[in-house]
Amino acid sequence: MKMESVLASKGPAVVTIGPTALLREAVAVLVKHRIGALVVVDSGRQPLGIISERDIIRSASAKPDFLYLAVEEVMTRDLVCASPGDDVEAVLRTMTMHRFRHVPITENGTLIGIVSIGDLVKAQLDAYRGDIHTLQTQLMES
Amino acid sequence: MTTSPLRVAIIGAGPSAFYAAEQLLHQDGLDVRVDMFDRLPTPYGLVRHGVAPDHQKIKSVSRAFAQVAADPRFRFFGFVEYGKDITLADLKTFYHQVLFATGAQSDKRMGIPGEGLAGSHPATAFVAWYNGHPDFCDYRFDLSQERAVIVGVGNVAIDVARILCLSPAELRATDMADYAIEALSNSKVREVYLLGRRGPAQAAFTNPEIKELTELSDCDVIVAPSEVELDALSQEAVAEANDRALDRKVELLQSFATRELGGRLRRLFLRFLVSPVALHDDGTGHVSGMRLVRNRLVRSETGTITAEATGEYEELNTGLVFRSVGYRGAPVPGVPFQDRWGVILNAHGRVLDPETNSPIPGEYVTGWIKRGPSGVIGTNKPDSAETVQWMVEDAHAGRTFQPDEAAGDPEQRLIRLRQPRCISFGDWCRLDNLELERGREQSRPRVKFTSVDEILQALGK
Numbered sequence: 257m258k259m260e261s262v263l264a265s266k267g268p269a270v271v272t273i274g275p276t277a278l279l280r281e282a283v284a285v286l287v288k289h290r291i292g293a294l295v296v297v298d299s300g301r302q303p304l305g306i307i308s309e310r311d312i313i314r315s316a317s318a319k320p321d322f323l324y325l326a327v328e329e330v331m332t333r334d335l336v337c338a339s340p341g342d343d344v345e346a347v348l349r350t351m352t353m354h355r356f357r358h359v360p361i362t363e364n365g366t367l368i369g370i371v372s373i374g375d376l377v378k379a380q381l382d383a384y385r386g387d388i389h390t391l392q393t394q395l396m397e398s
Numbered sequence: 399m400t401t402s403p404l405r406v407a408i409i410g411a412g413p414s415a416f417y418a419a420e421q422l423l424h425q426d427g428l429d430v431r432v433d434m435f436d437r438l439p440t441p442y443g444l445v446r447h448g449v450a451p452d453h454q455k456i457k458s459v460s461r462a463f464a465q466v467a468a469d470p471r472f473r474f475f476g477f478v479e480y481g482k483d484i485t486l487a488d489l490k491t492f493y494h495q496v497l498f499a500t501g502a503q504s505d506k507r508m509g510i511p512g513e514g515l516a517g518s519h520p521a522t523a524f525v526a527w528y529n530g531h532p533d534f535c536d537y538r539f540d541l542s543q544e545r546a547v548i549v550g551v552g553n554v555a556i557d558v559a560r561i562l563c564l565s566p567a568e569l570r571a572t573d574m575a576d577y578a579i580e581a582l583s584n585s586k587v588r589e590v591y592l593l594g595r596r597g598p599a600q601a602a603f604t605n606p607e608i609k610e611l612t613e614l615s616d617c618d619v620i621v622a623p624s625e626v627e628l629d630a631l632s633q634e635a636v637a638e639a640n641d642r643a644l645d646r647k648v649e650l651l652q653s654f655a656t657r658e659l660g661g662r663l664r665r666l667f668l669r670f671l672v673s674p675v676a677l678h679d680d681g682t683g684h685v686s687g688m689r690l691v692r693n694r695l696v697r698s699e700t701g702t703i704t705a706e707a708t709g710e711y712e713e714l715n716t717g718l719v720f721r722s723v724g725y726r727g728a729p730v731p732g733v734p735f736q737d738r739w740g741v742i743l744n745a746h747g748r749v750l751d752p753e754t755n756s757p758i759p760g761e762y763v764t765g766w767i768k769r770g771p772s773g774v775i776g777t778n779k780p781d782s783a784e785t786v787q788w789m790v791e792d793a794h795a796g797r798t799f800q801p802d803e804a805a806g807d808p809e810q811r812l813i814r815l816r817q818p819r820c821i822s823f824g825d826w827c828r829l830d831n832l833e834l835e836r837g838r839e840q841s842r843p844r845v846k847f848t849s850v851d852e853i854l855q856a857l858g859k
Contacts, residue, residue, distance in 0.1 A: 260739055261772040267745035268736065269755045338700040346701035349638065359700065368738070386777030393459045393776065 259347060259361060260340040262379045263369045270360075270370050272297045275304055275328035279315065282307055282327050293358035295370055296331045303360055303367050305331035310357075337362045338371075348376045403429035403471075404793050405801065407489050407808075409480045409730070410499035411436035412443020414765025414778035416463040418497055421786040423469050428790060432472045433493070433808065437479035438532060439821045439853045440829070441467070443501055445775065447531040450557040451572035452564065454843050459775055467823045475813050476821030477850070481731035483816040492808035494798035495760050495789055498733060498742055498749070502725035502766040506740075508549060512677030513721070517685040521548060521558045521722035528561060528582070530575030530848035541585035543717040547688065549674055550722030551594035552602040558720050560610060562590050563617035563664045573837065573844040588663065590617075591714065594670045595705040597695055598625075598651040599632040601670070605643060608650050617664040621654040625670040631695050631703055671695070672712075673705065677719060687715040725771040733761065739770050747785025748792075760799035762789055819859045832856055 273282055273294045282294060286309065293308035307327050315322040315330045322330075338347050338359045347359060351373050361369040406422060408415045411434050419432045440446055442460050449456045467474055478484060480500075489496050505520035507513060517540055526534035546562055548555045561574075566583040574582075594601050611619050628636065628648065636644055654668065672690045680686035690712050693705035726740040734743040734752045742763040743750045749761035764785040765778050773781075792798065805811060813820055821829075829847065836845035847853045 257772050261770045264736070264739035264741045264770040265744055265746055265768050267750050267755060268743070336699050339698065339702075341704070342698055342700050342702040345639075346635075346698075346703070350701040382780035383773055383777060385780045386773050386775075389776030389779050390456075390459070390774045391776075393462060394455050 257344045257379060257383055258340065259338050259342045259344060259371065262344060262371055262375055263340060263361060266369065266371070266375065268369075270295060270367055272301070272367070273307065273327055274298075275326065275331070277327045278323065279312060279325050279327065279330060280323040283312065283323070292372060293370070294327075295360045295367055296327055297367060301367055302365065303335055303337065303362065304328070305333045306335055306358060306360065307331040308356075308358060332356075335360060339363065340368070344376055344379055348373070348380065351376070403431050404495070404798075405431050405493045405808075406433070406495045406497060406789070407493045408432060408434040408497045408499055410434075410443065410501060410765070410767075411438075411441035411474065411476070412499060412501050412765065413445060413459070413463070413775045414501070414768075414782050415443070415497075415499035416441075416466050417779045418499060418764050418782035418786055419472060420466045421783055422789065423466065423471060425786075425790055428793070430471060433475060434473070435475050435478045435480060435484065437477070437482075439477040439826075439850060439857075441474060441476060441823070441826055447526055447529045449529075449775075450525075450561065451529060451574035452560070452568065454573070456775065464827075472823075473809065474821070474823035474826065475809075475817075476826060477854075478813060478817045478820050484812065486732040488812055488816075490760070490799045491802050491805050492812060493760075493801055494793065495762060496799075497762045497764060497785065497789070498730055498767055499763070499765045500727070500730055500767045502727040502740065502771045504726050504728050505721070506724040506726045508674065508721050508723055510674055510676055512679060512685065512688075515677055515679055515685040516683050517543075517717050518677055518719040518721070521550070521554050521720040522725055524558055524720055525554060528574050528578035530578070530846040532848060532850045532853070535575065535577065535848040539581070540718055541581055541587055544586055545589040545591070545716045546587050546718040546720065547591040547593065547714060547716045548720045548722055549593050550724075551592055551668075551670075552722060552724070553604070553607065554725075555592055555720075555722035556603045556607050556611075558722060559590050559592050559666055560614065562587050563611075563614050563666055565614075565616040565663075568615060570840075570842065573833075573842060573846060575846055575848050577848070587718070589665050589667065591667045591669055591716070593672050593674065593690070594668070595673045595693060596703065597628065597632050597670050599628055599636050599644065599648055600695075600703055601647070601651075605647050605650060608647065611666060614662075614666075616662050617666050618659045618662045619654050619657070619666045619668065620659070621651060621668045623652075623655040625668075626652045626655050629695055631697055635701075635703055671705065673707065675707075675711070680717075685717060685719055687713055688719065690714055725766065727767045727770065730767070734758075741770055742767050744768055746788065747781075748788050757792075757797075759792065759797040819854060821857070821859075825857050825859075829853060829857055
């Protein structure tokens with residue numbers, strides 16, 4: 257299964273934030289959309305980094321007034337991006353191994369989506385459920 | 399909650415449509431009626447017109463679908479085309495919700511020069527042709543060619559390769575369309591090439607499908623040892639995956655390289671690490687061959703092993719090419735489409751307004767037109783469950799179309815007015831029995847009626 261089949265039924269919206277936004281703004285956006293990470297983009301929508309709940313928790317433990325830090329001071333800069341044609345299984349393994357939970361999807365350098373580890377686990381689970389259902393149907397009918 | 403019962407129209411009658419109908423009808427405490435429409439007279443979509451005719455066991459899932467259709471709250475209207483016989487505006491008058499399950503009706507293109515030459519076909523057209531799809535039964539494929547080349551190593555590609563290699567006796571044991579059995583029995587194709595962009599460890603086909611190739615009575619399978627040897631990246635990926643099925647797949651493919659040839663009539667060449675870059679014109683607009691580039695494997699940032707061209711080329715002569723690089727969804731009239739993925743614009747099955755990205759009340763999507771072409775038949779069950787969950791939640795919240803409660807029954811007030819010859823599920827059962835009966839006479843699983851005229855005539859419509 258490819259990443260594109262996960263993206264196809266997620267809708268086109270990618271929630272982003274600018275690098276100079278404050279963390280309290282980032283928190284509000286995360287809460288509003290009930291998500292765990294935001295892609296940080298410049299004015300041309302080129303991804304600069306990603307800011308996740310983890311990054312925010314880390315800064316909260318370091319600085320009491322963390323809510324007034326700029327997103328760019330806290331975000332993870334070395335972004336790992338996936339392509340629509342990447343295999344879901346390979347991406348899942350990479351995310352598990354390197355312990356990150358969100359991966360932006362880019363095509364020719366442009367941000368076109370983001371998936372969470374939850375999206376990928378669900379996709380894999382549905383794929384396995386589908387395989388099992390098909391096998392069971394064949395066994396019952398034979 | 400809307401005024402009961404909840405009336406749902408499903409457009410399409412393939413697996414995702416039936417799984418959704420089943421799940422709607424099984425909702426506790428939901429008073430629901432389901433009307434299912436298909437532009438073809440027959441139900442079951444790709445189970446009838448896509449699954450290989452020598453894979454009857456896979457088609458047996460249609461018996462479960464027939465049980466869904468037996469529910470008195472369910473009706474089937476075949477030979478009624480959405481966008482032509484009935485429109486979205488019509489449906490909004492009679493139904494609370496519409497679920498689009500139209501599948502992926504067209505194919506992806508390779509995007510290389512010469513793709514449109516005569517003799518170069520989508521594999522999906524060949525599949526539809528040999529399965530007796532009404533839209534494809536007048537197609538012609540030049541089976542006087544000695545060599546056929548199939549681009550791709552997915553399930554469709556391997557089906558096409560196997561069908562091209564079946565003996566007349568093997569062909570006659572299937573429910574393939576009669577005209578296709580005749581054409582394939584007289585086929586002059588002796589060499590079939592399957593071209594995979596990546597290596598054996600990345601090929602999409604499954605082990606049972608590979609094993610089947612070894613059981614063909616008229617065909618030897620040939621693999622070059624150098625192309626099934628794993629490069630360092632693939633070795634590492636196979637070791638990391640720790641997947642017995644994958645280990646077995648690689649072993650099986652490697653075993654072809656050392657296998658004794660049986661001197662059989664046909665030869666099936668499995669090629670890896672090659673991509674076509676152009677098809678050649680013989681001067682009359684017909685394909686005469688293709689240029690292939692050899693690939694090496696590289697690993698992307700997220701760990702996917704992808705093919706990269708080496709700059710080393712070879713030529714392969716052929717007058718018959720099937721591209722099997724995937725199905726693709728086609729836009730549905732009146733419904734937002736997301737061209738990038740070839741799907742109806744949606745989030746988890748709710749159709750979205752492209753202006754606001756928020757759900758359009760009453761419109762839903764499931765199956766390949768929702769997620770793109772992926773998975774097996776059963777994958778549509780969890781997929782439909784997700785959509786149905788939203789349909790039920792939205793119905794309870796009153797987020798539906800507001801049909802005209804005085805409009806009456808759509809069967810009499812809409813459908814039969816627009817398409818008097820529409821096919822009921824009872825009609826289909828009669829046709830099914832006729833086909834099975836014709837099959838019994840010839841010791842075959844079924845003998846299909848193929849063109850729409852033939853089907854309507856058989857039913858006395």
